Amino acid sequence: MAAIWDDAMVAQLRAAVGTALAGAPTLVVVEAGAGMGKSSLLDLVTSLAADRARVRRSAALESDRETPYAALMEWGVDVPGGENGAPAPLVAAQALRDALDPTAGTPALLRFDDLQWADPQSVEAVMWLLRRSTVEPLLVVVAHRPLAPDVHPSWQRWVAGRPGTVLIRLSGLDENAVHAIAIARRPGLSREATDRLTRHTRGNPLYLTTLLAEFDEVALSRPRDLPAPAEFSGLVGRRSGRLPEPARRMLHACAVLGDGWSWLSDVAAVAGITDPAGAVDDLRGSGLIEIRTVDIGLSVRVVHSLVRAAVLQTIPLTQRRELHLAAAGSVVDPVLVLDHLVAAADRHDDGLADRLTATAAAAHDRCDHRTAARLHRAAATLTSDPVLQESRWLTSLFDSLLGQDTGPARAEMSAVHAAGDRVGRTLVLAALATVEGRWSDSVRVLRTAPFDEPVDEYRRQVLLGWGLVGSGGPTEEVVAAMAAADATGVGDPALAGHAESVRFYAVQRTRGLSGVLDLLADVPDDPRATPPGRTFALASRGSVRTRMGLFDAADADLGEVRRRFEDGQVDIADGLYTAVSGFLYWLRGDWDRARARFHLAADAGVRFVQPTVAAYLSILPSSSGNTAESDRWIGTARTTLAGQPWQEADRLRMVAEVVRAHARGDRAFDPAVAAGLMPVLDGMLSFPGDCGLVELMHGALALLLCNRAADARLMTDAIGRQQPAASIAPAIVDWLHGLIAERAGERRAAVAHLTSACGSDRGEAPLYRAHMLSDLSRAATDLGRSQPSAAAEAASIYRQLGARPYLDRMSGGRRPAVIGADPGLSDREREVLRLVVLGFSYAQVARELFISRSTVGFHLSNIYAKTGVGTRHELTALVRADARSFGMPAPAV
Numbered sequence: 001m002a003a004i005w006d007d008a009m010v011a012q013l014r015a016a017v018g019t020a021l022a023g024a025p026t027l028v029v030v031e032a033g034a035g036m037g038k039s040s041l042l043d044l045v046t047s048l049a050a051d052r053a054r055v056r057r058s059a060a061l062e063s064d065r066e067t068p069y070a071a072l073m074e075w076g077v078d079v080p081g082g083e084n085g086a087p088a089p090l091v092a093a094q095a096l097r098d099a100l101d102p103t104a105g106t107p108a109l110l111r112f113d114d115l116q117w118a119d120p121q122s123v124e125a126v127m128w129l130l131r132r133s134t135v136e137p138l139l140v141v142v143a144h145r146p147l148a149p150d151v152h153p154s155w156q157r158w159v160a161g162r163p164g165t166v167l168i169r170l171s172g173l174d175e176n177a178v179h180a181i182a183i184a185r186r187p188g189l190s191r192e193a194t195d196r197l198t199r200h201t202r203g204n205p206l207y208l209t210t211l212l213a214e215f216d217e218v219a220l221s222r223p224r225d226l227p228a229p230a231e232f233s234g235l236v237g238r239r240s241g242r243l244p245e246p247a248r249r250m251l252h253a254c255a256v257l258g259d260g261w262s263w264l265s266d267v268a269a270v271a272g273i274t275d276p277a278g279a280v281d282d283l284r285g286s287g288l289i290e291i292r293t294v295d296i297g298l299s300v301r302v303v304h305s306l307v308r309a310a311v312l313q314t315i316p317l318t319q320r321r322e323l324h325l326a327a328a329g330s331v332v333d334p335v336l337v338l339d340h341l342v343a344a345a346d347r348h349d350d351g352l353a354d355r356l357t358a359t360a361a362a363a364h365d366r367c368d369h370r371t372a373a374r375l376h377r378a379a380a381t382l383t384s385d386p387v388l389q390e391s392r393w394l395t396s397l398f399d400s401l402l403g404q405d406t407g408p409a410r411a412e413m414s415a416v417h418a419a420g421d422r423v424g425r426t427l428v429l430a431a432l433a434t435v436e437g438r439w440s441d442s443v444r445v446l447r448t449a450p451f452d453e454p455v456d457e458y459r460r461q462v463l464l465g466w467g468l469v470g471s472g473g474p475t476e477e478v479v480a481a482m483a484a485a486d487a488t489g490v491g492d493p494a495l496a497g498h499a500e501s502v503r504f505y506a507v508q509r510t511r512g513l514s515g516v517l518d519l520l521a522d523v524p525d526d527p528r529a530t531p532p533g534r535t536f537a538l539a540s541r542g543s544v545r546t547r548m549g550l551f552d553a554a555d556a557d558l559g560e561v562r563r564r565f566e567d568g569q570v571d572i573a574d575g576l577y578t579a580v581s582g583f584l585y586w587l588r589g590d591w592d593r594a595r596a597r598f599h600l601a602a603d604a605g606v607r608f609v610q611p612t613v614a615a616y617l618s619i620l621p622s623s624s625g626n627t628a629e630s631d632r633w634i635g636t637a638r639t640t641l642a643g644q645p646w647q648e649a650d651r652l653r654m655v656a657e658v659v660r661a662h663a664r665g666d667r668a669f670d671p672a673v674a675a676g677l678m679p680v681l682d683g684m685l686s687f688p689g690d691c692g693l694v695e696l697m698h699g700a701l702a703l704l705l706c707n708r709a710a711d712a713r714l715m716t717d718a719i720g721r722q723q724p725a726a727s728i729a730p731a732i733v734d735w736l737h738g739l740i741a742e743r744a745g746e747r748r749a750a751v752a753h754l755t756s757a758c759g760s761d762r763g764e765a766p767l768y769r770a771h772m773l774s775d776l777s778r779a780a781t782d783l784g785r786s787q788p789s790a791a792a793e794a795a796s797i798y799r800q801l802g803a804r805p806y807l808d809r810m811s812g813g814r815r816p817a818v819i820g821a822d823p824g825l826s827d828r829e830r831e832v833l834r835l836v837v838l839g840f841s842y843a844q845v846a847r848e849l850f851i852s853r854s855t856v857g858f859h860l861s862n863i864y865a866k867t868g869v870g871t872r873h874e875l876t877a878l879v880r881a882d883a884r885s886f887g888m889p890a891p892a893v
Contacts, residue, residue: 009168010044016166017048020139021107027130029159030143032170037205038143041170042111045141053107053139060118061259066370071112071122072096080567089124090600091566094850096129100138101846107137115144116151120405123155130162132850134828135859150411172203181208188217210235213287236307237314240288246273247282254289254300255311256323256343257331261292261299270326321346334359335371338378348384356382357392360399365493369403372396387421394424401431402494422448423456430463437610439470440644454488461485462495465502472645475509482506497536504540505648512689514723516544527560535564539577546584547692549726551764554584566847575601575609579616586620587694589766591801592834594620595827596849611640615652622660623767625804630660638676650680651691655698661705662771663805669705677702685711688718693726697768700736709743716740728768731761735772742779750779758790770797774810824866832859836872837879 013028020026028045032038046055056075064070068086069079077099079092100108115123130140147156159165173181179194189197197208197220211220214235240248253271254262268276280300283289288307292299302308312320324344328337338359341352360375376396383389397409397416409416409432419425426445433442446464451457465481467473482502491499507515520541524530530538542557558581582597598617602609609617618633637653654677661669669677684691684699691699696719703712716736719729738753754776763769773794780787791810798806825833828849835845845856860872867878 012166012168013041013045014048017045017139020109021049021052021137023135023137024164025130025133025136025138026140026164026166027159027162028139028141028166028168030141030168030170031146032143033145033204034206036170036172036203038145038170039113040205041168042113042141042143045139046109046111049107049109049139053109053137055109055111057111057113058122059113060115060122063258063260064117064119064122066119066374068119068121069125070119072125075099075110086121087567088565089121090128090850092121092125093128093132094566094847096125097132097846097851100136107139109139109141112140112142115142115155116147118152120152123152127155127158128850133855134851135855150406173198173205173208174203178203178208181205182212182220185209185212186217186220189220193217193220214239234314236288236310239286240311240314243286244279244282246271246275246279247286249273250276250279250300251283251286251288251302251311252315252319253323253327255302255308255315256320256327256340259301259308261301264298264300266330267300269330270323272326317346320344335375338375342378342382345382349382350384353379353382353392360395364399364402367402367494369399369494370405373399373403373405373408390419391421391424394419394421394428397428398424398431399494401428401435404435406432406435423451423453427456427459427463430460430467434463434466437470437640439467439646442467443471443473454490455492458485458488458490459492459495461488462492462499462502465506466498469502469505469648470644470646472647472650475506478502479506479510500536500540508648508690509687512687513544513548513692514689517541520544527557530560532564535561539580543577543580544692546580546587547694548722548724549693549728549732549764550724551584551588551726551728555588558584575613579613583616583619586623587765587767589763589797589801590834591620591624592831593848596831600850609636609640611637611646611649612652614640615649615656618656619659622656622663623805624802625663625808627664630656634660645679647680647683651684651695651699654680654702655695658698658701658705662701663803665805665809666705668707669702674706677706681706681708681711681715685714688715688721691718693719693722693729693732696722697732697736701739704739704743709740712736713740727762728764731757731772732768734760735768735775738779739775742775747779747783751776751783751785754779766797767801767803770794770801770803770806773797774806825863829859829863829866832856833863833875833879836860837876 016026016028030038030041046057049055058071058074060071069077069092072079072092072095075096077092077096079095080087110126112118112126126140126142129138149156159167175195175198178198179191182189182194182197197211240251243251249271250267250273253267257267257270264276264280268274268279271279273279280289280291280298283300284291288303288311289300290303292301302311315323321344324340328340328344331337331340338352338356342356345352356375356379360372360379363369363372363375373396376392376399380389380392380396383392394416397412400406400408409428416425416428426448430442430445433439433445442463446460446467448460451460461481461484465478465485468478468481482499485499504516504519507519511518520537523534523537523541527538527542538557539561542554542561545551545554545557558577561577562581578597579601582594582601585591585594585597598620601613602617614633614637618630618637621627621629621633634653634656637649637656641650641653657669657673657677661673668674681699681702684695688696696715700712700715700719703709703715716733719733719736722729734753734757738750738757741747741753742750754772757772758769758776761769761772770793773790777787777791777794780790795807795810797803798810831849832845835848840848842856845851849856860875863875867875
């Protein structure tokens with residue numbers, strides 16, 4: 001090994017292995033061109049850890065791009081299946097974590113070769129695993145070729161910004177390494193000869209070792225006209241040409257069947273030979289195939305994808321066509337049948353193109369957009385009519401975009417703009433803008449003459465409706481777009497989610513939240529009884545109930561949605577519903593769980609963070625005193641919404657602005673902020689039925705910060721008219737009336753309202769109870785009626801929540817001492833502690849926080865050490881006796 005890799009590189013890899021085995025999850029990434037030695041370097045890393053770690057290997061194949069979680073399955077992971085067969089990467093990562101956990105205490109090494117061909121779901125799952133791993137003895141070793149910008153872009157960005165990643169780029173062996181390798185295999189070679197080999201192969205280890213295996217010292221010592229390693233396929237062709245005919249046909253058939261393992265019987269059927277065992281025996285020593293013995297027989301594959309490509313290139317076209325036709329007759333999967341027929345095609349074939357189109361349409365209807373896109377593109381290449389060919393190509397791009405893959409469209413954008421197919425061009429440009437959050441651009445593109453085909457017009461109107469919602473278009477246009485979509489008399493299953501969301505907003509804007517609840521009336525009262533196809537409706541109801549202050553019902557809805565997400569039944573990993581769930585925890589005073597949910601929501605943004613999500617993410621940092629973090633997220637929401645006034649998102653931004661200003665103790669908004677919120681607040685006043693208690697409450701506070709007390713009173717009165725009414729509503733109304741009276745100088749009325757608010761409030765939203773108590777203490781003191789108990793209770797709640805800005809303000813800038821001894825726990829340790837005290841098991845804590853059970857144990861060990869206890873029972877008793885010292889709300893323990 002040292003002859004190939006220099007000592008510094010070996011030392012770097014030894015250190016990485018040692019770090020991982022010591023309990024710090026470590027990522028090693030090897031990047032190099034084909035044949036540059038990636039696999040050999042992975043072999044070195046594996047050998048350094050193999051005697052101490054359990055090794056799982058996975059090598060991606062070109063065909064894996066279309067198979068979700070192919071790498072995880074090769075690692076032996078049982079990936080849970082959802083309605084469409086592929087759960088979110090976060091859920092798959094947890095399944096991978098579960099597969100590793102039974103060996104907790106035994107370090108794990110995950111080897112992932114040829115990531116450039118991997119399916120994106122596996123890559124995302126590996127990212128999730130490493131994001132959520134903190135103390136596991138885990139080493140992940142990845143190798144790939146240099147990646148184009150559109151190949152796994154999120155992986156490239158993440159690796160570039162991940163501290164501690166060991167990144168090794170191989171550009172070829174130097175003269176000394178080539179010399180050492182060459183004379184070890186061909187001792188008669190001179191230094192001059194090995195130097196020529198270095199220049200000729202450019203240090204490519206695979207080409208070098210292939211030459212050394214194929215040619216003797218005489219051939220390799222020639223001063224000129226060395227063998228041509230750059231013509232790798234020719235070399236492979238010569239090697240395969242020396243095989244007996246049956247063995248060569250077996251090799252060709254194996255290459256035609258793909259990169260993966262194929263049963264020997266299937267290979268023999270395609271090759272058309274009667275003695276496959278003899279052919280395999282002839283192939284054993286060739287170095288061209290691998291053989292695997294399993295309980296039910298032999299399977300074979302070409303040793304490397306580069307070798308397979310070379311083999312395919314050496315097969316005469318006529319013979320290769322015959323092999324693909326034979327393969328099409330032997331495989332069962334109808335999509336694979338079509339793949340082989342496409343590979344066998346050597347001219348336009350409109351009949352096959354029609355079959356591809358029909359199969360692609362079926363894949364589209366079941367939301368398998370990756371398969372649909374690939375088959376539509378294949379259909380386009382086989383179509384003889386240029387007009388139809390272009391249409392099918394554009395349809396393939398549209399399906400790619402529905403699957404959130406912007407790479408193909410971005411790569412061919414100039415051709416898209418030049419396309420003569422107005423319908424296809426428009427839908428592709430609009431879908432691209434929608435995926436990238438450029439809703440105004442989507443609307444601009446879609447404002448065109450109606451499309452002739454009903455399904456195309458349906459798609460145009462649904463995308464138009466969605467774009468109008470996101471860009472702040474008039475409600476009547478949103479309603480008109482959905483009416484026009486309905487008028488087509490058709491639908492598109494792939495756009496059902498978009499259509500349901502647009503209808504949700506249209507109903508909300510015209511009939512208010514009561515109309516939305518009517519729309520969701522078919523969702524069962526018991527969330528668990530909701531049919532799988534209505535999970536998004538259940539999530540919508542949970543969101544609406546959160547906004548209306550119906551916290552218990554909202555918690556039940558969103559909890560069931562989360563369960564289905566974790567089980568792989570639905571994929572809602574854009575972060576929105578995760579952020580709503582975090583907001584609900586924040587309102588209810590469970591800030592540790594809120595923090596965990598917000599962290600997940602922030603990680604879940606695929607291409608950009610939705611403005612609603614950004615607004616939610618700013619709220620906890622604002623109320624806990626992390627000003628820089630809150631300003632960053634509010635800035636993201638402001639920037640995204642600039643010029644695209646999505647009114648629902650703007651209302652959430654308003655809530656975030658109020659929480660931020662209130663935590664800072666501002667008596668008025670900054671003029672620029674106030675100016676930006678005026679249209680939002682005026683819209684709420686014109687139709688308060690469109691808003692829930694949470695929005696109306698913060699809207700009233702916002703109006704006070706804008707010195708519009710009369711309008712604040714109107715907004716407050718609207719809370720009392722909301723149906724169904726939240727139990728917290730009377731206290732909120734009294735609190736707001738008290739603040740309005742205080743602003744007007746009506747001190748007695750203010751104290752009366754605030755006293756009533758504190759008396760009727762049941763603590764459902766602890767932060768706001770603390771606000772009521774703090775405001776009562778202040779107003780009563782101004783009136784000469786000191787309320788020390790109210791101030792003390794407010795401070796206690798603020799302390800338990802960790803609402804530092806309010807504690808600081810109540811103490812005149814002096815931070816009050818924490819009762820007892822603060823154990824100094826980290827945020828993650830507090831999250832684990834919170835759940836342990838609630839009675840969660842290790843597995844439940846791991847599932848809740850998306851970490852491993854071994855990580856839970858590590859954090860608990862740290863907590864034990866910091867608190868001086870030795871068991872969960874002792875820890876729970878300690879926290880129950882002095883919750884405040886742990887920054888935890890007493891009602892939770």
